[in-house]
Amino acid sequence: MTLFAQLVIGGLSLGSVYALLALGFVVIYKSSGVVNFAHPALLMIGAYVIARLSAGALPFAVALLAGVVAAGVAALVAERLLVRRMSGRSVIAVTIATLGVDVIVETEIVRRIGIDAYVPTHDPWGDRLVHLGAVVVPQSRIAALLVCAGFIAGFLLWQRRSRWGVAMRAVAEDAPTAGLMGVRRGTVSALAWTLAGVLAAVAGLFIIAFPSPGLQPMTASVALRAFPAAIIGGLDSVAGAIVGGAVVGLAEVLAQGYASNLTFLGTGFAGVLPYLVMVLVLLVRPSGLFGVRELHRV
């Protein structure tokens, strides 16, 4: 029972990280109609800056801030230089373009991670554990859950209350009308991308904090799991991103935790599981759990 509780907490923690990533992904899609395959790159940029700077003399908070700013700026640059230039083009064209950007950025970061293939992170939580009764959970996991949930809650509140949040929702709902009502779609799009970069950096921080601290080339493939999370929820649903992230996180951690019982599925099954879950969901609901089915007008 304690194992199960630990796994659930771990799963929700990882799920909240995936949810944060998927959220940024969905926000970009809803505000600018782009499927951003460069999202792992944003995460890697943030994670790399944080990891490198935290090893030096700077306090961790500064490193964190620098990583967040770096990712946010990178996202904004991508939006201005690429997405704006390609407005009016097909979704697939822009998607492939973001894939090209991802290739360039990831190649560069992996090159910098270099021969040691590992950049240690000096996060404040380290190996410390938290005891909740009989359940023992690493402090970094609790931190991840609290911080990511906090960011998600903050985002939802912001979307409801603040002017720009409402503007973003308006653009996602009906872009032409929003434009006619005076909403600056270009600004909303830039805002959405920057926000997604920030969220990706925060998610990146926690991905390199546990289970194995440090930034590796493999970190990017962990980030890739945000895609099935977003798809499971439905590309155009904020709630879907959160649910999808939780589902993927829980599935992955539970599969890993009970791996000894699941040896017939092979080692490393936890990595494939998100995609299997995704395909199963898509078979029943081809647009994701909360996605809206396109009504084709002829």
Add this chain to the structure above:
Amino acid sequence: MTADHPAADVPAPDAKRRRPRAAATARLALLGLGLAVPFLADAFWLQIGLFAMAAAVAALGMTLLLGQAGQLSLGHSFFVAVGAYGYTFLAAPGDRLAGGLGLPPVVAAVLAVVLAGAAGVLFSPIAARLRGVYLGIATLGLVFLGQHVLANAPRLTGGDNGRSVPAFAVGGLSFGSDPGGPQYLLNVLWGREQKLWYLFLVVTVAAYGYLRSLIRARPGRAWRAIRDRELMAGIIGVPVTRYKAYAFLLSSMYAGLGGVLFAIAFRRIVPETFGVSLSIEYLAMVVIGGLGVAGGAVAGATFVAGLPSVLERYAGVLPGLSSSAGAPGVSPAVAARFTYGAAVVVLLLFEPAGLAGLARRLRRRPRARRPGP
């Protein structure tokens, strides 16, 4: 964002062939050059050519699936893996390191391609239900599934160190290295690379010709209708689901064949080759070459597959490239990645029809200016 597919930016094949003589002559000239290469170039270049042709065959399948039928697939490397491992396993004699069935290489090759096709058909019902990016990410799952299977099947893969690939042979004619010392033909070394060159050339030209004919005939028309106006296509009489299945069947067979060629050319295969990166490379090949254009797939494949080796050869003279590990500069493999990633972005921004589009523009230059889009 429009719903139009980027391949729709690429003008369809001219039904009325403008200057058909010129185009046919160019193609014949290329073929002649291809036939002459083993007498002109050394084994290093021939080996690059083998890789390029293996990549070209797989890329032809990719351009069919994405460029003609409009289905975004990131799972191409999965089907390439089926071809490569299928051939290797079926043709290898099997020992304590890795299993094998010891079939004749021709049989193994054909079966491997059939296997890849079967995998494509099995996946197509899932694919038919999905659109756009949803399909793309589902196919991504295929790659991870493939990697997972390979990681857990040491009898198939020979473990982390990979396994060697049986040499190809037809009847008594072997395409491997000659054990009895070098042979000569017309004063030129006649070895493994030279023999394989002609084999690969025949396969590549046949694959290219087959696809090109399909594109110009009824299937191509049906696929493009599905790509650009799926609903209308069904209403006008195209069985959409069936044709999507055809697209997956054919493209996965092309991928499987490319995998067989790759295995034969490389002589050794490791599981990590067939991951997401390879799928992205195929995507880059067909975008760079020009989506939906058979010649574009070959050109793009040659570029992306050949670049790393070429850069490595000239690393000493090219600025910024490091000629060995630890030397300053960027490694050739990394430089190649930067190049094709940037090429994809730049082309999509400025010439979405890729190299094929550029070629078309150059051909149109002497005529009156066309109204721009």
Add this chain to the structure above:
Amino acid sequence: MTALDVRDVSAHFAGVVALDGVSFSVSPGSIHALIGPNGAGKSTLFNVVSGVYRPRSGSVLFRDVDLTRLASYRIAALGVARTFQNIALIPTETVEENLMLGRHHLTRSGFSPAALRLPNARRQAARHRARVRDVADFVGLGGKLTASAGALSYGDQKRVEIARALCVEPRLLLLDEPAAGMNSRETAVTAALIRAIRDGLGIPVLLVEHDMGLVMGIADRVTVLDFGRLIADGTPAQIQSDPAVQQAYLGTEGEDAA
């Protein structure tokens, strides 16, 4: 014997009743118009007949087959062809290639014969191309076969739509607003073409139209929909004097002029 038998068709979308028990039939060799205010359900009915939507209830009988049970491509194979309100051509391809798409279901040759350019496949293709040329001439596009479909004028594109539908060798033609966006001269040309299809080719036509002049001029029979319900069905003269129709379009006396 009817060309098309719509029986009690009802369709719902997201809680909205788009069609409510609509029944009418199209007589062989006739031009039958479907009219009604915007949102009346005309396009929905077309989409039900073409197999795009499955109705909640009811059936559509064509040559003794219920179309509502069939996939779109089978409906085309049976001989129902249609044009589209928003032009659905492939703009980057030539007119001829667009028309050849209509021949898809009539071609039997498989992949490999086509790819290997076997003589039988080539003969079939040549025959189809000849037929496509005939249809193009009939419709008035004879000289434009090699033009890029996207480069044509709007009126010509509309004609390609009609030609492509004719290339399907239909036994029933559905025209979705064939005169939309046309001036009076172009409309007259379209009207003449539709009459020629009925008289010269003997193909019954069901058309959705807003242009009353065109409808009253060429239709043999008119069916009026409003809010998904059939409110009138008769000859053009009968429809024009029908008070229910007038109310639907213009409102009754005493209502504010909207």
